[in-house]
Amino acid sequence: PRKIIIDTDPGQDDAVAILLAFASPEDLDVLGITAVAGNVPLPLTEKNARIVCELAGKPETLVFAGCDAPIARKLVTAEHVHGKTGLDGPTLPDPTMPLQDGHAVDFIIDTLRSEPSGTVTLCPLGPLTNIAVALQRAPDIAGRIQEIVLMGGAYFEVGNITPAAEFNIYVDPEAAKLVFGCGAPITVMPLDVTHKALVTSERNNAFRALGTPVGIAVAEMTDFFERFDKEKYGSAGAPLHDPCVTAYLIRPELFTGRHINVEIETGSDLTLGMTVADWWGVTKRPANATFMGEIDADGFFALLTERLARL
Numbered sequence: 001p002r003k004i005i006i007d008t009d010p011g012q013d014d015a016v017a018i019l020l021a022f023a024s025p026e027d028l029d030v031l032g033i034t035a036v037a038g039n040v041p042l043p044l045t046e047k048n049a050r051i052v053c054e055l056a057g058k059p060e061t062l063v064f065a066g067c068d069a070p071i072a073r074k075l076v077t078a079e080h081v082h083g084k085t086g087l088d089g090p091t092l093p094d095p096t097m098p099l100q101d102g103h104a105v106d107f108i109i110d111t112l113r114s115e116p117s118g119t120v121t122l123c124p125l126g127p128l129t130n131i132a133v134a135l136q137r138a139p140d141i142a143g144r145i146q147e148i149v150l151m152g153g154a155y156f157e158v159g160n161i162t163p164a165a166e167f168n169i170y171v172d173p174e175a176a177k178l179v180f181g182c183g184a185p186i187t188v189m190p191l192d193v194t195h196k197a198l199v200t201s202e203r204n205n206a207f208r209a210l211g212t213p214v215g216i217a218v219a220e221m222t223d224f225f226e227r228f229d230k231e232k233y234g235s236a237g238a239p240l241h242d243p244c245v246t247a248y249l250i251r252p253e254l255f256t257g258r259h260i261n262v263e264i265e266t267g268s269d270l271t272l273g274m275t276v277a278d279w280w281g282v283t284k285r286p287a288n289a290t291f292m293g294e295i296d297a298d299g300f301f302a303l304l305t306e307r308l309a310r311l
């Protein structure tokens with residue numbers, strides 16, 4: 001199995017991404033979970049990460065709290081999408097498993113230095129603050145990262161938090177710029193992909209029909225999340241953004257994209273946090289990321305449902 005660190009701001013869709021990883025031990029070995037401020041403030045994201053570990057029956061997981069604010073800006077949150085707790089929908093017990101003592105950034109650095117080079121993949125599901133601060137503090141780790149597979153950005157789908165920007169990149173554009181420039185192999189799941197991974201009521205029913213605490217909680221999470229997106233976009237259901245990251249690591253053939261140059265806008269008020277993706281190769285800038293564009297959504301939901309049934 002591939003060794004991963006999940007960096008996250010749960011978030012219902014983050015929770016499903018984590019559950020999919022736990023449900024796939026033959027493919028993924030979760031070395032630890034690092035929480036970052038994003039959808040809700042850090043005290044809630046680290047707590048939610050532990051709630052999800054306990055829901056999965058994995059209380060031994062190492063969970064660390066990381067940065068509580070973006071590198072150079074005030075935190076922007078998304079309670080309008082995820083609810084006050086960040087994990088609204090199901091009623092889940094407060095976690096009893098511990099939060100680890102150290103800082104998430106130190107865990108990321110220490111793990112990348114202690115594991116053999118090229119064997120640890122980072123899975124950022126929120127703003128890129130923790131990853132960027134780790135790279136700033138320990139530039140040597142960039143060359144040791146196997147791959148960064150992240151949810152963030154958009155090209156044809158443009159933005160969800162502003163007309164030009166996707167939430168994760170918008171919240172900490174300086175961090176995103178650093179990560180996209182770090183030289184490690186990067187794979188991006190932008191809105192172009194995740195807006196095709198829609199939880200229709202049929203797919204939601206399939207989660208509920210698992211009849212397990214995990215299946216029911218996931219159905220209740222996506223129910224809550226769905227309410228927002230149906231109203232806002234009139235789409236068939238909520239986009240399951242972050243699970244695209246863990247699904248990609250399990251079944252890369254579900255996704256297609258292009259290896260292109262992606263730069264992050266940090267200067268303009270109007271387009272702050274935009275992922276300027278050179279999809280058509282009109283610049284001579286070197287490719288720095290594989291930017292996905294298509295997903296086999298039926299295959300993705302089949303995988304997700306089948307794996308969640310194991311928990």
Ligand code: BDR
Pocket residue numbers: 011012013014039078081125126151160166167168241242
């Ligand atoms: C991203 O923002 C968050 O609200 C979701 O968890 C996802 O990571 C989508 O733009």
Ligand code: CA
Pocket residue numbers: 008009010011013014039125126242
């Ligand atoms: Ca997220």
